Amino acid sequence: MMMNDLVARILFEIADLLGLEGVAFKPQAYRRAAETIESLSEPIEELVADGRHANLPGVGEAIAKKIAEIVETGHLKYHDKLKANLPIDLFALTQVDGVGPKTAKLLYNELGVCNLSDLERVALAGEIRNVKGLGAKTEAKILRGLTEIRSAEGRMLLGRAQPLAQDLIERLRASGFFERLEVAGSLRRGRETIGDLDLLAIAEDAAAAAEAFVGLSDVEEVLAHGEKKSSVRVSGGVQIDLRIVPTDSFGAALQYFTGSKDHNVSLRKWAVARDWKLNEYGLFDSNGKQLAGPEEAEVYECLGLQFIPPELREDRGEIEAAEKGRLPILVEVADIRGDLHVHTDWSDGRGSLEEMVAAARTQELQYIAITDHAKFAEVIGGLTSDKLRRQLDAIAALNETLDGFRVLTGIEANIQSDGSLDMPDELLAKLDVVVASVHAHFRQSKADMTARLIRVCENEHVDIVGHPTTRKIGERTPIEADWDAVFEATAKHHTAMEINANPIRLDVNADLVRRAIDAGVKLAIGTDAHVPEHFSFMPLAVLTARRGWATKADLLNTRPPSKLQYKTT
DNA sequence: GCCGTTTTCGGCCCGACTGTTTTCAGTCG
Numbered sequence: 001m002m003m004n005d006l007v008a009r010i011l012f013e014i015a016d017l018l019g020l021e022g023v024a025f026k027p028q029a030y031r032r033a034a035e036t037i038e039s040l041s042e043p044i045e046e047l048v049a050d051g052r053h054a055n056l057p058g059v060g061e062a063i064a065k066k067i068a069e070i071v072e073t074g075h076l077k078y079h080d081k082l083k084a085n086l087p088i089d090l091f092a093l094t095q096v097d098g099v100g101p102k103t104a105k106l107l108y109n110e111l112g113v114c115n116l117s118d119l120e121r122v123a124l125a126g127e128i129r130n131v132k133g134l135g136a137k138t139e140a141k142i143l144r145g146l147t148e149i150r151s152a153e154g155r156m157l158l159g160r161a162q163p164l165a166q167d168l169i170e171r172l173r174a175s176g177f178f179e180r181l182e183v184a185g186s187l188r189r190g191r192e193t194i195g196d197l198d199l200l201a202i203a204e205d206a207a208a209a210a211e212a213f214v215g216l217s218d219v220e221e222v223l224a225h226g227e228k229k230s231s232v233r234v235s236g237g238v239q240i241d242l243r244i245v246p247t248d249s250f251g252a253a254l255q256y257f258t259g260s261k262d263h264n265v266s267l268r269k270w271a272v273a274r275d276w277k278l279n280e281y282g283l284f285d286s287n288g289k290q291l292a293g294p295e296e297a298e299v300y301e302c303l304g305l306q307f308i309p310p311e312l313r314e315d316r317g318e319i320e321a322a323e324k325g326r327l328p329i330l331v332e333v334a335d336i337r338g339d340l341h342v343h344t345d346w347s348d349g350r351g352s353l354e355e356m357v358a359a360a361r362t363q364e365l366q367y368i369a370i371t372d373h374a375k376f377a378e379v380i381g382g383l384t385s386d387k388l389r390r391q392l393d394a395i396a397a398l399n400e401t402l403d404g405f406r407v408l409t410g411i412e413a414n415i416q417s418d419g420s421l422d423m424p425d426e427l428l429a430k431l432d433v434v435v436a437s438v439h440a441h442f443r444q445s446k447a448d449m450t451a452r453l454i455r456v457c458e459n460e461h462v463d464i465v466g467h468p469t470t471r472k473i474g475e476r477t478p479i480e481a482d483w484d485a486v487f488e489a490t491a492k493h494h495t496a497m498e499i500n501a502n503p504i505r506l507d508v509n510a511d512l513v514r515r516a517i518d519a520g521v522k523l524a525i526g527t528d529a530h531v532p533e534h535f536s537f538m539p540l541a542v543l544t545a546r547r548g549w550a551t552k553a554d555l556l557n558t559r560p561p562s563k564l565q566y567k568t569t
Numbered sequence: 570g571c572c573g574t575t576t577t578c579g580g581c582c583c584g585a586c587t588g589t590t591t592t593c594a595g596t597c598g
Contacts (some may be wrong), residue, residue: 060572138590
């Protein structure tokens with residue numbers, strides 16, 4: 001970050017913090033100084049170097065000294081002191097439309113929101129509407145604001161794009177002008193982040209259909225408006241492209257606009273090698289006769305290939321595999337029987353055991369593993385040994401009352417910096433499922449981190465390594481480890497690698513899923529649900545698994561509870 | 570905390586809008 005931005009950011013935050021404390025007038029002073037710094041065209045360091053910064057409008061003696069301190073040390077003691085009472089990323093949070101200092105403080109006090117990812121989490125989970133003084137409309141506005149910020153960063157999370165597209169499609173279908181309407185693009189391929197939304201349609205009255213599209217209530221800007229292609233920006237800054245194609249070309253167009261670009265290039269070369277031509281209107285022979293076009297599956301069939309699921313279309317060997325008939329039969333959401341990573345209000349979750357079970361059952365699951373945080377996270381209510389024992393009794397009692405559903409016992413233990421866990425072995429031995437996760441000491445050396453993870457895999461009690469890379473998309477980079485070495489240990493000791501379904505995590509990602517499978521490692525999906533609504537994340541992890549070429553057999557979750565035992569010692 | 574002078578202290582923007590609540594609080598411009 002440029003120093004100017006850092007100085008401005010700190011001054012803005014001071015203004016907000018003082019405002020929250022009810023201090024009069026000072027906030028405006030800090031804000032004015034911040035705005036001055038923000039709009040400078042010269043590096044603030046140069047101004048500080050010869051003292052000119054003290055002459056800037058809005059900068060007096062006190063603020064000039066503070067600016068110098070920031071430039072020299074990178075931070076400001078006065079700012080740190082003010083922040084002690086409200087340790088949140090106030091600057092980032094107040095960038096969200098509809099969130100000011102008061103709302104940020106309220107969300108921190110009521111829901112523990114510290115940063116943008118927390119905000120997105122509670123907004124997606126529907127928790128904001130329940131805060132006194134806020135409501136459903138505020139929650140929706142915050143979600144729009146977050147989308148805007150994410151889109152300003154270029155891409156939005158898959159977990160945001162999906163419902164957005166779904167809603168859009170439902171509204172367009174309701175217009176009655178669309179005979180067919182499908183999502184294409186990276187969303188159809190299940191990429192973890194999405195740029196623009198691509199929609200593909202058949203409409204007899206294309207003009208009317210396009211009219212309905214650009215006339216959608218949330219359209220803020222019409223970028224293009226024609227009978228074949230229209231493009232809009234909806235509230236939140238997300239760009240939506242709609243292409244209306246002839247019936248005879250729909251399949252070819254769906255193929256073409258689903259991509260990826262690399263996959264399409266390879267596929268077109270494949271066609272050219274047969275003296276054919278493939279484009280968005282169809283597959284044509286050398287005489288220009290259409291061989292395929294109305295249905296996407298026919299395009300692949302005519303090319304002599306197995307149908308390649310959209311999730312595999314990244315030019316990563318799928319065309320060669322399809323030629324040989326060796327594409328994997330990818331796991332499907334319907335194959336999933338259980339969730340192996342669930343929290344409750346026994347630790348930092350917000351659903352009771354009973355509520356989480358009820359929600360899981362509505363998602364057609366047959367079992368869930370309750371894996372509340374272990375004691376390291378005592379500040380967020382992590383389980384002590386005693387509390388865990390009480391929970392085991394509660395789960396046993398609950399299971400007595402359940403028919404056709406099983407609650408497995410478990411824990412999400414913390415992997416300490418040396419690879420040991422924060423729960424005694426004698427207790428771990430009693431549990432059905434032990435998830436072990438890194439929650440601190442993210443920045444160890446690659447060698448230390450690798451050793452740390454290998455030691456966990458070797459632990460006879462550990463069934464699953466939770467969110468193995470700890471990355472948070474757009475927010476926290478993954479830890480560094482020699483994953484081939486880790487997977488070797490994982491495979492040897494039958495420790496599963498988690499695919500964490502939280503949209504900001506999707507961890508391990510598709511690339512690592514594939515490498516893990518190649519190394520003979522099993523995977524375990526965990527929604528990491530902290531509220532009942534989080535079970536809806538499950539399909540995101542299934543998509544990630546599919547993008548990693550996973551079959552039903554590669555996932556522990558597809559097994560019945562009686563056959564979950566995978567660990568060997 | 571800054572600024573402009575009534576030259577060393579008093580003044581510093583506030584109304585529209587939204588959402589939630591029911592008379593107001595918070596955000597935005």
